[in-house]
Amino acid sequence: MNYDALLWLSFGGPEGPDDVMPFLENVTRGRGVPPERLAEVAEHYHHFGGVSPINRLNREAIAAVEKELAAQGIELPVYFGNRNWHPMVEDTVATMKADGVRRALVFPTSAYGGYSACRQYDEDIARARAAVGDGAPELVKLRQFFDHPLFVSSFADAVRAAHAQLGDAEGTRTVFTAHSVPLSADVTSGPPAEGGNRYSRQIAEAARLVAAEAGVEGYDVVWQSRSGPPQVPWLEPDIVDHLDALHAEGVTSVVVCPVGFVSDHLEVIWDLDNEAADRAGELGMRFARAATPNGDPRFAELVAELVREHTAGAQARKLSAFPASGGTANGEPCAAGCCEAVKRPS
Template structure:
């Protein structure tokens, strides 16, 4: 099958204060989130001048991918489109059509299965194609990569680096804590014939990173960035509650590794570098936050390797054992949306 372009698919984020509320309304459309809740979340962005790092991180990643493609003879022009803020995916699809693109490969900045982390990108693509209309290019989304060496190894190195910042005399009472974005329990449990891919894949990644970075060190997988009405159960425990629990069990130091993310965007910075750090300080816990892959050369190379799996028959590179699909099997149930 012939492909004639590559497109980076991401979440998007505001780049000035006036962007913040319109961006949050895009993120929460159809979910019935009250304006006062959006205003509270907006304060997280305004704390950083109304600018989310994610768009600049995407620019840097796209530039690194383009350089890597050029160095290795991958002749695909690269585009970028977001789900929730400019450049919006529908505008990108329109530009691709105008440039004569017929069939592109799409790489989403999410390693895992699940509705918002995978299936919703397929819906984004379909919505953009419908809006653009005749001539809209076909876009085939590249596979998930939670267990790819190019994702696991940068996380493992970041954990080792973070461990080096803590008191080695406390190693026996140090805990490794992995975090990812919480989702409603119903979405985790009701995932069709393939089961709860999101949770299972995160558990596999946690085990792979821990084995490489800190063999023998106890670790946990916990959650951050919960949203939605309080009466709806979400995956728990929250990172802050978990830190309190660990302190009560005699843990003295923690390394927190956000394996649910590919870059240090605002949720990582706010939830971990602000809230979790503050919680750890109140509890007297030593705290070190591990970084994310970002533009690590191994992560950039991984993107090219995923492309070459499709374009050149490259063998899959995988460290785990869970099943993975090239085409979405339609197993991730969307959340129930509020009626209008």
């Protein structure tokens, strides 16, 4: 099947102080988040001048992918669209139509299943095509890649480098983190045949694969960046609470790997490089954070491989027994009812 373009589809982030509250309102629309909570989160962005690094990092990654595609002889222009902030995906798909794009592949910047990490990107695609109307390009989403060898090796090298930063001190604990979600979202995020819990199971598998390749024997999987009301249970433990627990056990140094993220989102640089690092300092613990793969040349190679699964019939490379789902090609489309949105009280 022929394709005319690649759509890089991401979350989006503010690029100036005036963008922060409108962006957060887009992110939380329909979720009943109180204004005081939005104001609290807004302060995290204002700590960095009202700018999230995510759009810049996406543009840098796109440039690397364009270069890699060209080197492999794949002639696909790359378009950039976001769910929550400019460039909005609806506007990008309209531009693609105007440029004559008829069929495009879509790379969502999440490696995992779950609602916001996977199915919501399907909703973004459907919403954008509906907004453009007749003549909107067909959009085919690439598969999940949390267990791709290039993804795993990039994180494994980053974990090794973080350990080296601490002098490979004896007793250093490795802690993998990912964005927390409500337990209700995780329980429903997978067909019954797979036992549900698709997101947390994939995170655990990615951590296992990275730890094995990095030569790490003991490690933990914890969560970060929860944003819901305290009465709603989310995946736990939180990274900061876990540091307290490790300190109580006598752990004196820790390597934190944000395996749930492909780049240094604001959640990474605030929740880990600020809050977690500060807490470790208060506890007298040495702290090193492993890099995310976005800037690693292997990330661009990974995207090109996913593209070639569609354009050249390349076999899906993966290190786990999980289905190669979330897209098509030689992977599997998600089952009906997989990764559904959380049903919130009306």
